[in-house]
Amino acid sequence: MLLSWLLPPRLGPPVRPAPSLCSPAGYLLLVGFVSFGVCYRYGPLENERSINLLSWALQLLGLLLMYSGIQIHPIALALVVIAVCTKNLDYPMQWAFAAYR
Secondary structure (H helix, E strand, O other), X not given: OOOOOOOOOOOOOXXXXXXXXXXXXXXXXXXXXXXXXXXXXXXXXXXXXXXXXXXXXXXXXXXXXXXXXOOOHHHHHHHHHHHHHHHHOXXXXXXXXXXXX
């Protein structure tokens, strides 16, 4: 886990938490509060550069939370790589579709 170095080590066998909807809700709340805080502090973002910076920061935060929330690190890394590749796959697909037409 991301913050496991803050917590004392557990004694006994590890307890695996049951899957729940708490993680997606927590992610949405965290991203919502960060977005609201930035918009409240600096006003609505009108500059394209500021919008892109906030967008990239929120996406990197999402990737970090996704990586830290998966117990098996090679699978977590594979999913992060897949997420980054599919994010950047949008433009070549548009180019291929435009060339096809």
